Amino acid sequence: MIRRLHKDESAQVSFLALAASLVLVGLMAMIINTSDVVRHRIHNQEVADVTALAAATWSARGLNTIAMLNVLNAKLLSMTVIVNAANRTMPVTRKILALSTAAATACTPFCTPWLFLLEGQAILLEPLAAGLQAMEQSVTRNCSGVAWKVMKGLQKASDAVGQTFGRIGYLEAPAIAARNGASSAFAVDGSMLEGSLTEVGKLPVSTTDRTPADFCAAMKSGGPGFVMQGYTDGEGPAEHGRGIWSDLDPISVLNPAFATLGSPWIFDGFYSSEMTRLGCDGSTPDKEGQKVEFSTLPQCREHDVTATWALYEDETDWLVDGSLDEYDFIAWVPRDVDLEGGGDAIETAAAAAGVDVDDVPPVTHTPTGVGARELMRQQRKRTMPASCAGRGRTGYPIVEHTVAGDLFFLSLRDHPEFTHFEVGETGFHEGASTDRSEATGTYFLRVNKTEREVALEGGSTRTEYKYRLDSWVLVDAGEKTLEGDELKEYYEEQAEREGVTDDGPVSSGEGCGTFPVPHLLVEEPEDKLRFFAVVNHGLGESGQPPKPFWSNYFSVSPTTFTSFSQAQVYNDLSTDMFTQDWRVRLERVTLLERALERAGELGLGSIASTASSVITTVNNH
Amino acid sequence: MLLVFLIIPLWGLIFTMGYLGIRVQQTHEALSLSTYTFLLEREAGTDNPASSAQGTVSGSVFPGETSPLQVHVNDTEANAVADQMPEGELQTLQKLMGSVSGRSNIAVSVTREDPIGDFDTNPIRRAMVIGGATGTYCQMQDESLNPFAAGDVGGAAMALIGIAGMGSDYILAPFGGLSGGEAKCD
Numbered sequence: 001m002i003r004r005l006h007k008d009e010s011a012q013v014s015f016l017a018l019a020a021s022l023v024l025v026g027l028m029a030m031i032i033n034t035s036d037v038v039r040h041r042i043h044n045q046e047v048a049d050v051t052a053l054a055a056a057t058w059s060a061r062g063l064n065t066i067a068m069l070n071v072l073n074a075k076l077l078s079m080t081v082i083v084n085a086a087n088r089t090m091p092v093t094r095k096i097l098a099l100s101t102a103a104a105t106a107c108t109p110f111c112t113p114w115l116f117l118l119e120g121q122a123i124l125l126e127p128l129a130a131g132l133q134a135m136e137q138s139v140t141r142n143c144s145g146v147a148w149k150v151m152k153g154l155q156k157a158s159d160a161v162g163q164t165f166g167r168i169g170y171l172e173a174p175a176i177a178a179r180n181g182a183s184s185a186f187a188v189d190g191s192m193l194e195g196s197l198t199e200v201g202k203l204p205v206s207t208t209d210r211t212p213a214d215f216c217a218a219m220k221s222g223g224p225g226f227v228m229q230g231y232t233d234g235e236g237p238a239e240h241g242r243g244i245w246s247d248l249d250p251i252s253v254l255n256p257a258f259a260t261l262g263s264p265w266i267f268d269g270f271y272s273s274e275m276t277r278l279g280c281d282g283s284t285p286d287k288e289g290q291k292v293e294f295s296t297l298p299q300c301r302e303h304d305v306t307a308t309w310a311l312y313e314d315e316t317d318w319l320v321d322g323s324l325d326e327y328d329f330i331a332w333v334p335r336d337v338d339l340e341g342g343g344d345a346i347e348t349a350a351a352a353a354g355v356d357v358d359d360v361p362p363v364t365h366t367p368t369g370v371g372a373r374e375l376m377r378q379q380r381k382r383t384m385p386a387s388c389a390g391r392g393r394t395g396y397p398i399v400e401h402t403v404a405g406d407l408f409f410l411s412l413r414d415h416p417e418f419t420h421f422e423v424g425e426t427g428f429h430e431g432a433s434t435d436r437s438e439a440t441g442t443y444f445l446r447v448n449k450t451e452r453e454v455a456l457e458g459g460s461t462r463t464e465y466k467y468r469l470d471s472w473v474l475v476d477a478g479e480k481t482l483e484g485d486e487l488k489e490y491y492e493e494q495a496e497r498e499g500v501t502d503d504g505p506v507s508s509g510e511g512c513g514t515f516p517v518p519h520l521l522v523e524e525p526e527d528k529l530r531f532f533a534v535v536n537h538g539l540g541e542s543g544q545p546p547k548p549f550w551s552n553y554f555s556v557s558p559t560t561f562t563s564f565s566q567a568q569v570y571n572d573l574s575t576d577m578f579t580q581d582w583r584v585r586l587e588r589v590t591l592l593e594r595a596l597e598r599a600g601e602l603g604l605g606s607i608a609s610t611a612s613s614v615i616t617t618v619n620n621h
Numbered sequence: 622m623l624l625v626f627l628i629i630p631l632w633g634l635i636f637t638m639g640y641l642g643i644r645v646q647q648t649h650e651a652l653s654l655s656t657y658t659f660l661l662e663r664e665a666g667t668d669n670p671a672s673s674a675q676g677t678v679s680g681s682v683f684p685g686e687t688s689p690l691q692v693h694v695n696d697t698e699a700n701a702v703a704d705q706m707p708e709g710e711l712q713t714l715q716k717l718m719g720s721v722s723g724r725s726n727i728a729v730s731v732t733r734e735d736p737i738g739d740f741d742t743n744p745i746r747r748a749m750v751i752g753g754a755t756g757t758y759c760q761m762q763d764e765s766l767n768p769f770a771a772g773d774v775g776g777a778a779m780a781l782i783g784i785a786g787m788g789s790d791y792i793l794a795p796f797g798g799l800s801g802g803e804a805k806c807d
Binding site for chain 1: 627634638645646653656661664749750754756758804
């Protein structure tokens with residue numbers, strides 16, 4: 001029986017085929033399973049990518065929102081400058097129009113057409129002036145107008161965005177990963193990987209050390225963000241508005257005579273004044289840098305420029321009073337050096353000095369004028385440059401000094417015959433004792449007294465005195481075109497002098513509130529603009545696809561995946577925070593590379609070497 | 622017999638599976654590229670970023686094929702994030718920003734044509750949920766992409782800011798607010 005079976009060869013192929021088919025089917029199932037695992041692994045990497053991008057997107061969105069708010073504030077500030085300048089122009093144009101009308105009336109009937117023209121202009125001018133005045137009072141008046149309130153509101157909105165959007169990104173990233181089937185995920189910015197936890201979730205923008213002057217470049221020169229919005233390259237909203245007003249020139253368009261009188265420069269003058277009040281240089285934009293006129297000798301010395309001093313001479317007629325000295329020849333002095341006895345009421349003294357009492361500041365000062373009123377023939381004698389560059393160059397002029405017939409030359413600062421005065425913040429003249437003693441306007445005064453005997457009727461004589469004054473005045477402390485760090489430092493010093501607080505807003509200097517400041521990017525924000533995502537995917541876990549059937553037979557389970565990805569927030573046009581073009585992109589996982597380098601340095605080389613293959617795979621992806 | 626009943630069907634199956642595997646890989650590649658291209662096109666302010674991404678990806682992943690790829694984008698998950706924000710002082714902002722969080726579901730659909738022709742030709746579909754828009758200036762010029770143009774209260778508030786911004790341009794026309802030129806978003 002057994003021998004017969006051995007000899008029987010029937011159905012052998014079927015057995016072989018069955019065995020082979022089973023093996024093949026098993027292999028096929030394994031291949032399909034493996035293909036599934038690979039597909040899940042690819043999907044996991046895709047999820048890591050969108051997770052990193054989701055976190056980065058919130059930062060990009062925050063930066064774009066802040067850029068939008070900065071641009072809005074730059075436009076509103078520009079509006080205040082233009083409206084206020086135009087409003088200040090109106091009284092002047094009114095006067096010029098009135099003069100023109102009087103002249104035209106006088107030459108009527110020959111000038112009748114011109115008169116009609118002027119009357120037409122008056123009809124146009126009045127509603128324009130009234131509108132501008134109403135706008136200035138309700139909208140653009142410094143600190144109290146609606147525009148200022150809106151600007152402060154926008155700045156607060158920027159604060160809120162800067163504090164929260166990054167944090168929302170931290171929440172959004174794992175949520176996005178979960179929606180795409182990940183078991184767990186998180187995303188952090190690069191600074192956290194570097195161990196910095198103080199600014200977690202905050203966008204890398206700040207108002208610290210910022211001043212309203214940080215709006216200047218955007219207002220005047222614009223930038224890529226303004227070009228994107230249709231502004232001409234190199235022209236910001238303030239310059240754009242100034243150009244429109246210069247073109248409009250509503251009076252001179254109809255009145256060639258007025259154009260000769262220079263309406264555009266009247267507006268430009270007020271425009272420059274308004275810009276300067278914001279801390280901006282009122283001149284037209286200079287792309288190579290910004291020309292700065294210094295106002296103190298310390299600045300002159302710091303920037304190695306040359307100050308300019310002017311010598312004025314003046315003299316009185318022959319007076320009978322021979323007791324006058326330097327203090328009697330300055331118009332307004334503090335009460336404690338009042339030489340008239342200190343008993344006059346301010347109104348009386350003001351009237352004596354021929355000054356409108358309404359213009360007299362608080363009564364801690366009193367006018368003198370005993371000698372000042374006698375000065376008759378002031379003339380500018382000469383100007384003298386005084387270098388601040390080099391050792392020993394103080395910015396003071398070297399002037400003559402005669403002792404016993406011998407001529408010496410001395411620095412004005414050390415000259416024994418000159419008394420040093422300054423003009424204080426309130427416009428009063430004082431003995432130089434404050435930090436304004438080296439500011440423009442400071443002056444040195446010398447009084448030379450000559451006397452004569454005059455014969456009177458009846459044979460008697462009297463002595464008369466003539467006073468001649470020499471005054472050296474610091475006219476300017478030099479100028480220089482600053483750029484880069486030098487310009488930035490200059491503005492920081494200016495801001496410090498103007499009283500910037502750590503909170504950002506700077507005092508307006510007019511006691512009426514604060515100016516807005518822009519949120520700008522902090523220095524070296526790169527790590528805060530990189531987001532690293534880690535995403536896990538575990539087959540067979542709750543809510544996940546099942547594990548492949550063969551996975552239990554291998555010691556290394558291939559069913560749990562961890563994928564890494566890194567996204568960057570970038571702005572190829574400009575990072576000036578006035579350019580609303582922040583975007584996101586994937587990049588090499590440099591943050592992980594750096595972390596592993598440090599792990600290697602800390603003696604964790606095995607981790608680093610294991611992970612380096614992962615990095616290679618991720619970067620190749 | 623063996624050839625007819627075993628070898629040929631097995632090899633046919635293997636070829637088909639191989640084709641499907643390649644097609645699935647292509648679908649994933651298309652999804653990944655479409656997602657990224659969509660983001661770039663949306664940031665650039667392209668009118669129809671999904672269509673643009675579809676054209677770009679079709680040409681690079683499926684050269685020589687006619688309309689094998691369809692990209693669909695659904696922006697219906699605008700408020701998802703707001704629910705996850707903590708209570709407290711951020712609540713107002715949470716409501717405000719919930720509407721602009723925005724999520725998009727990007728779905729790609731790739732046709733398959735089996736080499737044997739014995740099974741249906743349903744396309745392969747893969748989808749991915751991505752985060753919202755970055756809000757570049759040019760992106761916001763397109764109302765359909767404007768993250769500040771959502772319909773609820775928060776969205777309305779943000780839209781108000783946007784309108785204030787645009788409206789102020791007109792009010793400010795002689796005062797520097799209006800650029801005078803067209804936005805350069807090409």
